[in-house]
Amino acid sequence: MPRGTRFTGSVTIVDVAHEARVSHATVSRVLNNDSHVSPETRERVLRATTRLGYSVNQQARSLAGGRSQVIGLVVRDLGTGYIGEIVRGIDDQLSTAQYDMMLYTTHRGGTGKESVYVTSLAQGMTDGLLLVLPQNPESYLQTLRQRRFPFVLIDHNGSGESESAVGATNRQGGYDATKYLIELGHRRIGFITGSMDLGCSRDRLDGYKAALCDHGLSIDQALIRQGDFHQPMGFTCAQALLSLPDRPTAIFASNDVMAFGVMEAVRDQALKIPDDVSIVGFDDIPQSVSVYPQLTTVQQPLAEMGARATQMLLELIENPDQPAQRVELPTELIVRASTRAIK
């Protein structure tokens, strides 16, 4: 098997050291902002680096015990705008911190896949991990924890208190949207859950139930369908809901993508949105304004969640001993055209 040609011939720390007439260790000190370097030497080294167009070899750096300046982003897939928004926030932080990102998708192979990644990538490829909506995380969270490997969960507050996580006020979001529908006069409000192994899904459901209770409405199990955050399931659940003898006048889906499925199902039954059925989503992904009618939804500050999680991860990398932080960013109900007062 022929070896590939490498991208070699680049200038190393030794070249810089030679150019600046110092030892390579001194160059390394300058590069790592070590305090024990005289201003003149520092200046001379810096000039040499720019003159020679030096850039550090991350592989060597991390092999030698430094940081890799890479974080890993573990996601299921990139299907919807959901991840895209989060990545925007991550990216912003990363670029100012001079970090790069490895992308690990787990959409193939289903279960167990994430853990494979987590162990294999943690071979020093990355300094830390950002886990977006991990599916069944206990298997590998265990490993990460005991190795004290820095990681932050995004949109998954569930599994304990010992790890850092950033999420949104899911319960409040579920509450607000439901309350809004009630105030619009809706009495039979269908609800489609997310994957119930996720804390955020349970919280949204809780908010829904709480709002019903607080307004003196009873919880009808027939109006609650278990979804999975995917569009086809939104369609299926909505079909079931709409064929109920006393069908709901509003449907609240636990994310926007399922809400799109609901829209399909409603039209499929020749019903009008929002005249016959009001629809509310959750997330406020970019597509929610490009569907018709534009979707009323509970906005999660996705980009900000990504940014905050990244900040937290970077801090954790800097100081792995600090206690876990759990951040909840506020959701906000965005009223658009898919909801209206009941006739």
Next chain:
Amino acid sequence: MPRGTRFTGSVTIVDVAHEARVSHATVSRVLNNDSHVSPETRERVLRATTRLGYSVNQQARSLAGGRSQVIGLVVRDLGTGYIGEIVRGIDDQLSTAQYDMMLYTTHRGGTGKESVYVTSLAQGMTDGLLLVLPQNPESYLQTLRQRRFPFVLIDHNGSGESESAVGATNRQGGYDATKYLIELGHRRIGFITGSMDLGCSRDRLDGYKAALCDHGLSIDQALIRQGDFHQPMGFTCAQALLSLPDRPTAIFASNDVMAFGVMEAVRDQALKIPDDVSIVGFDDIPQSVSVYPQLTTVQQPLAEMGARATQMLLELIENPDQPAQRVELPTELIVRASTRAIK
């Protein structure tokens, strides 16, 4: 500055060598499928690796002159499903080839950003690059070429013949969609281009013009607006088109996202889709079935394009001296509900 705790203590090639009672070089040979190893030894080493739970340290491997087993994916952003689909294809190939992926987005900072990445990441972090719809690639393509660094362009056939690229039959796609609209009875067909510095945009426009010519229709410059592949621009261009004295009965946007903008604009003027205006997009991203009405569009086999590009890149990494390949995958017109015959 305190150094972060590393993810150390992992088992190395030396541990495996010891366990299997061979030298570390022999272990390396087994790991790299070198032929000069006896079956028994190979077997023994393999058993040792699994027994010890060994996994290779990529940093060390690539530092030592091997491959990094990482490719870089350079994209503008992850906003729409467009990239997501491509990544699905890439991912599939990568996982069978045991490769990982670094993600580089260039949406911030505008021009020049890509070239920074390209030089910095090529420090040996990656074995090759996949460039999706690069914006003004000449600056850094130059560098990549002269360093003979493997890369493949996706959805960008334009800038020459010397590099490998995978695209789609854009001209044919533009032609097919336009022809379809003509056959539906439309005579005034608006067209919104993509970014005109991209070959694919020019090809789609060419196809549009060719279809008009072939059917004896004249090309009206007023019906052609220059877009940029983003939704707001689709909206703006459509507004302009719709306020023409003799407004078009159909609008063909150079991608789906702009088509969504067109939909907005059409509704904004209280016109009906497809009754008053037919709309066609390009790409067939997942969202095109979740808008209403579902979008008629020219399908690009995005996942397949990603997969093919990845295969090509992997071959190129294996053998950098092979000639550039240019692949065009077929597009297909997908008729949905946003178009209808003229009244």
Next chain:
DNA sequence: ATCTTCCGTGTGAGCGTTTACATGCAATAA
């Protein structure tokens, strides 16, 4: 029986860094 080839394996250098330790020199304390 001797020379050559080739195969399986070991030895050791080197990839570009970081970092513990050593060194020398100036400044301060005695």
Next chain:
DNA sequence: TTATTGCATGTAAACGCTCACACGGAAGAT
């Protein structure tokens, strides 16, 4: 003045791997 500190810098050993080379022994050729 001499001992002591502290700072700027150099030396060299890792980090975990690949690969060129060396080497011994078995098989084939003469």
